[in-house]
Amino acid sequence: MKEIVAIALNTFKEAIRNRILYFILVFAVILILLSGVLSELTYADRGKIIMSFGFTAINVFAAAIAVFVGVSLVYNELEKRTIYTIVSKPIGRWQFLLGKYFGLLLTVWVNIVVMTVVFLTMVHYYVMVADPTWHHAWFMTVGRAVGRGLVTPFWWNLYPETSVVMPVIAVTMLEMAMVTAFAVLFSSFSTPVLSMMFTVMLFVAGRLNEDIVRFCVTLQDRALKAALANQTPYTHELSPAYHFANWAAHVTPNLGVFHKVVEQAVFEHKVNLWHWSIPYGILYTIAVLALAIVIFQRRNFK
Amino acid sequence: MSVIETHGLSKVYVRDVIDTEYGRLRIRFKGRTTVALEDLNLEVNQGEIFGLLGPNGAGKTTTIKILMGIHFASSGTAKIMGRPLGDRQVKSRIGFLPENPYFYDYLKGWEFLDFYGQLYGIDKRSRRAKVEELLALVGLSHAANIPLRGYSKGMNQRIGLAQALMNDPDIVFLDEPQSGLDPLGRKEVRDLILGLRKQGKTVFFSSHILSDAEMICDRVAILYRGHLRSVGRLSELLSSSVTEWEVVIRDVSDEFIESRRDRFDRVEHVEGEWWLISKSQELTDTIINETVGAGGKLVALTPRRQSLEDYFIREVKGS
Numbered sequence: 107m108k109e110i111v112a113i114a115l116n117t118f119k120e121a122i123r124n125r126i127l128y129f130i131l132v133f134a135v136i137l138i139l140l141s142g143v144l145s146e147l148t149y150a151d152r153g154k155i156i157m158s159f160g161f162t163a164i165n166v167f168a169a170a171i172a173v174f175v176g177v178s179l180v181y182n183e184l185e186k187r188t189i190y191t192i193v194s195k196p197i198g199r200w201q202f203l204l205g206k207y208f209g210l211l212l213t214v215w216v217n218i219v220v221m222t223v224v225f226l227t228m229v230h231y232y233v234m235v236a237d238p239t240w241h242h243a244w245f246m247t248v249g250r251a252v253g254r255g256l257v258t259p260f261w262w263n264l265y266p267e268t269s270v271v272m273p274v275i276a277v278t279m280l281e282m283a284m285v286t287a288f289a290v291l292f293s294s295f296s297t298p299v300l301s302m303m304f305t306v307m308l309f310v311a312g313r314l315n316e317d318i319v320r321f322c323v324t325l326q327d328r329a330l331k332a333a334l335a336n337q338t339p340y341t342h343e344l345s346p347a348y349h350f351a352n353w354a355a356h357v358t359p360n361l362g363v364f365h366k367v368v369e370q371a372v373f374e375h376k377v378n379l380w381h382w383s384i385p386y387g388i389l390y391t392i393a394v395l396a397l398a399i400v401i402f403q404r405r406n407f408k
Numbered sequence: 409m410s411v412i413e414t415h416g417l418s419k420v421y422v423r424d425v426i427d428t429e430y431g432r433l434r435i436r437f438k439g440r441t442t443v444a445l446e447d448l449n450l451e452v453n454q455g456e457i458f459g460l461l462g463p464n465g466a467g468k469t470t471t472i473k474i475l476m477g478i479h480f481a482s483s484g485t486a487k488i489m490g491r492p493l494g495d496r497q498v499k500s501r502i503g504f505l506p507e508n509p510y511f512y513d514y515l516k517g518w519e520f521l522d523f524y525g526q527l528y529g530i531d532k533r534s535r536r537a538k539v540e541e542l543l544a545l546v547g548l549s550h551a552a553n554i555p556l557r558g559y560s561k562g563m564n565q566r567i568g569l570a571q572a573l574m575n576d577p578d579i580v581f582l583d584e585p586q587s588g589l590d591p592l593g594r595k596e597v598r599d600l601i602l603g604l605r606k607q608g609k610t611v612f613f614s615s616h617i618l619s620d621a622e623m624i625c626d627r628v629a630i631l632y633r634g635h636l637r638s639v640g641r642l643s644e645l646l647s648s649s650v651t652e653w654e655v656v657i658r659d660v661s662d663e664f665i666e667s668r669r670d671r672f673d674r675v676e677h678v679e680g681e682w683w684l685i686s687k688s689q690e691l692t693d694t695i696i697n698e699t700v701g702a703g704g705k706l707v708a709l710t711p712r713r714q715s716l717e718d719y720f721i722r723e724v725k726g727s
Binding site for chain 1: 473476477478479480496497499500502504505506509510511512514515523524526527528529568571581
C-alpha cells in the first residue's frame with residue numbers, strides 16, 4: 107500500500123508540473139466565469155443556465171485533464187525508461203499501475219475541486235446580485251461569494267441554492283474515475299495519440315450509451331414487425347447494425363446514468379441517484395484497471 | 409557460493425518485417441525474429457566483481473533486463489540468491505543502475521532518492537539519513553536541492569548509482585556504469601565498485617570499456633551476438649597467454665649483447681640498460697643465467713601478458 111501511495115504522490119507531482127494541466131484549468135475557469143455573462147443574454151432561467159454551463163464545463167474539462175495528462179503518464183515511463191528502475195524495486199507491476207492511476211485520479215479530482223469552488227462562487231455571486239435586499243459594494247459581494255464558494259464543498263447543503271452541486275460533483279468524480287481508468291488502460295499498451303483517440307471515443311460513446319440502447323430497441327421493433335409480416339424467425343430479421351449496436355452498448359461504459367443526475371439537478375433542483383450507479387461505476391473501474399494490469403503484467407518494456 | 413545463476417537463458421525478439429509509410433498509409437508486418445541471447449549459462453559468486461563484456465548488440469543489456477524483470481526470457485531459467493526472478497525478497501536485496509538512465513527530472517536530488525527509499529519501504533527517518541549518506545558518497549551533497557533536469561550526464565550517472573545503493577543491497581547490477589563519463593568520472597565509478605566489493609557486496613556489471621573491466625573484475629564473461637564465448641577469472645583467461653618476456657640487464661659488455669642479439673625479437677639500449685624482448689621462456693632463463701655468469705646485473709624481468717583487449721578481439725574475431 108505504501109508503495110502505491112509513493113507512486114501516486116510522485117505521479118501527482120509530475121502531473122501538476124505539466125503545463126497542459128494549467129492551460130486546461132485556466133480555460134475551464136474562464137468558461138465557468140463566462141457562464142454568468144452568457145446567462146444574461148438569454149430569456150431562460152439564469153440560474154439554470156449557470157448551473158448547466160458550470161456542470162458541463164467541469165465535466166468536459168475534467169475529462170480533458172484525464173485524457174491529455176493521463177495518456178502520456180505510463181507511456182512516458184516506458185519511453186524515458188524510468189520504469190527500469192521502478193520494476194527492479196520490490197514492488198509489483200500492478201502496484202505501479204495502480205499508483206499511476208490514483209496519482210492521475212488525485213490530479214483530476216483536485217482540479218475538479220478547484221473548478222467547483224470557482225463555479226460555486228459564480229452561483230453565489232449571481233444569487234446575491236439578483237437578491238433585491240442585498241445592497242453591498244461589489245467587492246463585498248465578490249468576497250462573500252468566494253467565502254460561500256469555499257465553505258460549500260465542506261457543508262454541501264448549507265445554502266439551498268447550491269445544495270445539489272456537491273452530490274453532482276461527487277457523481278462527476280466517480281465518472282472521471284472511469285474515464286481515468288480508460289486513459290491508464292490505453293496508455294499501458296499504446297501511444298499517447300492512439301490512447302487519446304480511444305479514450306475520447308469511449309467517453310463520447312459512453313455518453314451516448316443510452317441512445318445506442320434506444321437504437322437497439324428500435325431495430326428490435328423493426329425486426330419483430332418484419333418477422334410477423336414475413337412469418338420468419340425473429341432472429342433472422344435482426345440486422346448486422348443491431349448486432350454491432352448491441353455489442354457497442356454492452357462494451358461501452360454507460361456514462362449516461364451520471365449525466366441524468368446533472369439534468370435532474372439543473373432542471374428539477376434535486377438529486378435522485380439511481381442506486382446502482384455507484385456500484386456500477388466502481389465495478390466498471392475495477393474491471394478496466396484489472397484488464398490494464400493483465401496487459402501490463404507480461405509486457406516487455408522496450 | 410553462486411548468487412546469480414542462469415540456465416539456458418534465451419531471448420528472441422519479434423520485430424517488424426515491413427514498416428513502411430506511403431503518405432498517410434502505414435504498412436507493418438510483424439514476424440522477423442532476432443535472437444538477442446541464446447542458451448546463456450552463467451554463475452556469479454558471492455562477493456565478486458563480475459564483468460559481462462561484449463561489443464554493442466552482444467546481449468549484455470538483454471541479460472540484465474531479464475535478470476531485473478524488465479524483459480521476460482523466451483526460454484531458460486535464472487535465479488538470484490537461489491530464488492526465481494521477480495521474487496520480492498530478492499528485489500529488496502538488489503540494486504540496479506540501467507544504461508544511460510533517465511530519471512524523473514522534475515524531482516530534486518534528495519526528493520528522487522527519497523522516492524526510491526519509499527519504494528523499498530524504508531521509514532522516513534532512516535530515509536533522510538540514507539539520502540544524506542549516499543549524496544555524500546557520490547559527491548552530490550551540493551546538488552541535493554537542484555532538480556535532476558539541471559544535472560550533467562556525470563551527475564545523472566552518480567545519482568543513479570546512489571539510487572541503486574539506497575537499500576544497502578547485497579548484489580548491485582550496473583549496466584554500462586562508465587558509459588559517457590570522463591576519465592575522472594570513470595575512476596570514481598571504479599573506486600566505488602571496488603568499495604562495494606570491500607563491503608562484501610557482489611557487483612554484476614556490463615561494459616565494453618575493457619581497460620576498466622580488466623582493472624576491477626574478478627571474473628568476466630564475454631558475449632558476442634547473443635552467445636557466451638568464454639567465462640572465467642581474468643588470470644585463467646589471460647595467464648596461458650604470456651606473449652613475451654621483457655628482460656632488463658646492465659653492466660654487460662657490448663660484445664656480450666652483440667653475440668646474442670639474433671636470438672631476441674628486439675634489443676634496445678636505454679640509458680645504460682639493455683632491454684631484451686623474447687618470446688621464449690627458455691631463452692629468458694638462459695640469458696638471466698648468462699648475465700649473472702658474466703658479472704652483469706638483472707634489473708627487471710616482466711612477463712608481458714596478453715591484455716583483455718587482445719583476448720577479447722581474438723575471441724570475437726574467432727567466432
